Amino acid sequence: MNARRGHLRVFLGMAAGVGKTFRMLLDGHSEQEAGRDVVIGLLETHRRVDTAKLAEGLPILPRRRVEYRGTMLEEMDLPGIILRAPELCLIDELAHTNAPGVEHHKRYEDVEDVLASGIDVLSTVNVQHLESLNDQVSELSGIRVRETIPDEVLGRADEIVLVDLTPEELLDRLRAGKVYPAERIDAALNNFFRIENLQALREVALRQVAEEVGHKRLVTTDAVRSRDETMSADAPQAVGERLLALVEPYPGSQRLVRRAWRSAQRLGADLDLLWIKAPSGLDDDQERSLKSLHQLASVLGTRLLVEESDDVPAAVAEVARRQGTTYILMGRSRPARGLARLRVPLPQRLMELLPGVDVRIVADRSARAKKDEP
């Protein structure tokens, strides 16, 4: 057996029909022309004529037939691929679930065996098949995908190639019958292939690839750092931005949370909410506001952290360091009275305590609207 692990390149797309398989076949041809031994281990053409035509010229290993409850099913021939031992094998649909009775339950496990045999693999997957994105994508599209792959599978890929197409182009392809046969086009247009679905899925796919690239770059940077540099990096390093919004249980905080959440969405960042609770009780209005903040945080998919302290700047700084915060958002402080006016304002204190962390004071837009009124 070859000791070298094969090289895995995954073509990732937002939806069926963007051209992942097509692109995989093009790369297969290029490798073959470069003199490598290339075979197709498994190809799903979905009756697309262009795809089938492009596969011509590349040897296709026959599928094996598996009997399951009286029905003959066709699956990829894993032992056949390993026995044939090509330099490069094209294996479509990484998230596929195999019929019972073959070596593995999932195709990505077959691919692991192929890679372990020293064979390079080109494969394809759609973004909604990623386990961690499944809930998000199903909420976006209303369609839950049952065939998923753990994110680590994509994380272990040596290369991820995003096969991108604008939603408008994909819809044109769908209407032209290049994705599904004519009888399925209307149903597809009315369900999964709605422009808002595709826009959201495209964003998820783009972000996923950006995160993978960022993660790989970080791992590479870590690998070339000296031991001293590694040891001195004691602060948690954020991969991207991480936002922390300072809230209090009063209605105006909801606005701050909404603004912070929108900013986090734009940056593709995580958001934490923090309330520094003074060691005293809450009145009924505050209890109600706190409950609604918890609800808002839960609906938005973020967390409300509650810390009890008298020293607000120190407590915020401690949480920000612990969470790896890069960006703090806060509302305008209430006007100070009496001797409190002599204190250094909270934003300045935070900037002193947290060098390198941005502090943003969120404006009250309605105040501006009032001012603009004649």
Add this chain to the structure above:
Amino acid sequence: MSTAVLIVVGVVCLAVGLFGGYWLPPHGRRPGKDRPKPVKRILLPFTGSSISKRAFDAAVRLATAENATIVPAFLARVPRYLPIESAVPAQCSDGMVLLEAIEQKAEAQGLTVDARVGRGRSYRDALRRLLADEQFDRVIVSATDSPRIGLSGEDLEWLLERVPAEVLILRPAPDDTREISAAASVNGHF
């Protein structure tokens, strides 16, 4: 005038200055003094990315007359295959912008706003959970001609029968096309 008198006058002036500085916020008026604390709460539930301008205007009129707090509530549906506590960020993308727009418009008219987000298996379920959690004095909803948007006729019937608050249902009208939409109505960058 003796030195002692001057010192006493100086101390009194300092005390008055300090007391005044403590008592008054920087811009001279005590907060909340000009308006009595609102006691009534008007729920204004909505779905999707727009709200009928008539429903909003009605809420503003009533809130102004009754010195009430407007509670705009975005209703989100959680698909059955997800736990009810699931986050629904995709629906919130529009909902949060619309809440911001409503809040800005209402506050610009001097009203108090306390926004909410309701979550349920259906819009009615989300509204039911919201109403079970908090008390409201009035609920304002807009009936719609389209069965696919917002609360259905059955939902409104349920609202009238089951909700322990005054329910104001606005009939569909030609100017229902006038709406406050998420994208167009937010003042400034959001």
